Amino acid sequence: MRISCVMASLVGLSWAISPALAAEEAKKPNIVFIMADDLGNADLGYRGGQVSTPNIDKLASEGVRLESFYGEPVCTPSRAALMTGRYPMRYGLQTLVIFPSHTYGLALDEKTLPQALKEAGYKTLMTGKWHLGHADKKFWPQNRGFDYFYGNVVGEVNYFTRERGGLIDWQRNGAFLKEEGYYTDLIGDDAVRLIDQQDGKQPFFLYFASLAPHGPYQAPESAIEKYKDTPDKLRRTYMGMISELDVQIGRIVAELDKKGLRDNTIILFSSDNGGATSGLFAQGAKSNEEREHDEGGIEQGQKAPAINAPFSGGKGSLKEGGVRVPAFVNWPAKLKPRIVNEPLHMVDVMPTLLALAGGTGSPDHPFDGRDTWKTLAEGAPSPTDDVLINVEAFRGAIRKGDWKLIKIALLPGKTELYNLAKDPGETTNVAAENPDIARDLEARLLRYAGEQKPSLWIKAQPAFVGAQGKTVMDPDFDIDDGGLPQEKIAIPN
Structure with missing residues (x-):
């Protein structure tokens, strides 16, 4: 009888503890x-x-x-x-x-x-x-x-x-x-x-x-x-x-x-x-x-x-x-x-x-x-098929696996394709050598572009795309130029 009571008490205690452990686990x-x-x-x-x-x-x-x-x-x-x-x-x-x-x-x-x-x-x-x-x-x-x-x-x-x-x-x-x-x-x-x-x-x-x-x-x-x-x-x-x-x-x-x-x-x-x-x-x-x-x-x-x-x-x-x-x-x-x-x-x-x-x-x-x-x-693979880096009315970039495509839509326009595994510095445009990959990524980018809402910045600044007011008509302004390639920069010791 005493053993049965003890066993019952232990079972009851286990039921009392389990919700607390579950709550802690789910915290x-x-x-x-x-x-x-x-x-x-x-x-x-x-x-x-x-x-x-x-x-x-x-x-x-x-x-x-x-x-x-x-x-x-x-x-x-x-x-x-x-x-x-x-x-x-x-x-x-x-x-x-x-x-x-x-x-x-x-x-x-x-x-x-x-x-x-x-x-x-x-x-x-x-x-x-x-x-x-x-x-x-x-x-x-x-x-x-x-x-x-x-x-x-x-x-x-x-x-x-x-x-x-x-x-x-x-x-x-x-x-x-x-x-x-x-x-x-x-x-x-x-x-x-x-x-x-x-x-x-x-x-x-x-x-x-x-x-x-x-x-x-x-x-x-x-x-x-x-x-x-x-x-x-x-x-x-x-x-x-x-x-x-x-x-x-x-x-x-x-x-x-x-x-x-x-x-x-x-x-x-x-x-x-x-x-x-x-x-x-x-x-x-x-x-x-x-x-x-x-x-x-x-x-x-x-x-x-x-x-x-x-x-x-x-x-x-x-x-x-x-x-x-x-x-x-x-x-x-x-x-x-x-x-x-x-x-x-x-x-x-x-x-x-x-x-x-x-x-x-x-x-x-x-x-x-x-x-x-x-x-x-x-360490599972990324759950995304592609990554839209950004898309705007005048440019965009997308990545899928090791491949990245950049498209500049301002005339005359340009399309750049890079294999980031081999060329992380994006020094060599390989779009011509890989037309199927370039076409696939460009199609994906254009699908995203078709879903975009008008840019509130461009609506507020209709004559400009340059951050400081340089117009889209300025042939010397490259909206994609965020600085010199790193190899041209002298890194101090």
Whole structure:
């Protein structure tokens, strides 16, 4: 009788424990997405760069390195792709960026990543740069799914004053602030404070959207001094900006450890686009005179400091240096270190995270991205047949396997085909030697082009396609030129 009672008690206890274990197993992960801005492909330590980035390097080496991960050529489209899981051409954000004078923003009928995560029970938090609409409060982060926002809504600000054109673009939940301090430090302080407030009972999504190392090129003197042996002052400052970002990333990870949240937190890191190698794309819509008067400004014709080796091109270009970006995913409890060379895109982030979080997108706005968890966790092939890098009225690029096609539609037009496995620097156009592949990729690109909505940027700037107002009729302006090929750039020792 006594044995029977004991057995019954044990069975009862097992039934009591099992739901708790099941709940623990099904616990939704916290999510931290770290977005760098205009980061050069070869400017991080783990990528052989000259900048000291020990915290980023540790996360990358212990995580899943995404070696063929694509953003968009510039800031706004890339951030839109992250927030929607859909190509920016679906809602008119495929061309250039939202300028301070523009009144449009990310389409209000697009369900955003934070909105979907809120529906799945998440606390949604953001610190840093938005750049998806500023002229109307309906476009602001706190009205697009974030419970909390601290940062700037336009593309760039002074790192020490948070001013742009004499106006302060710095707010916390809609209240504009005038604060002392360096941009990267301030958003790092806020991110650490937000993590400290979490009790582990409700999952959270933290979007840490750094402005660094986007221009204007400004950093504390102590950070610049670390690179005193680098001859070029602009390059020294740029390197110092990346180091300051690395410090804040280290603080975020340390705070997750301190709170006991690290094992259940997935950290994703990416740049929005490639590093700026031309002054034309290094800062926003400013004249040379305005840039010259900016501390840390750069003239349109000046060489910008990022290095995208081994790729050619840079920010603004459809070449690999403009769109293939440093990226990795780190979650030690679930992901083993590996290198993934499968082509993936920023649009894949949202469906992947929602699959982990139990969230859903909008049925009438289907994702272009795919759930890539098996690729990350098991090294499985990419679930996408092709990757649309971007398409606009005047140019586009698409990748399938090792093959990439770039089409420039401005007369006289040109079609370029590259085998990235053999030619990552895109030095040799092999379209003539591979007509069937070129025709297939061009047909795919044109199908996407037929689905695009009119560019809101071109509607707002009807006479221009150049970032600084160079017309489409200017024969000397190549919209695809984001900088010299890397082999023509002298990389400092």
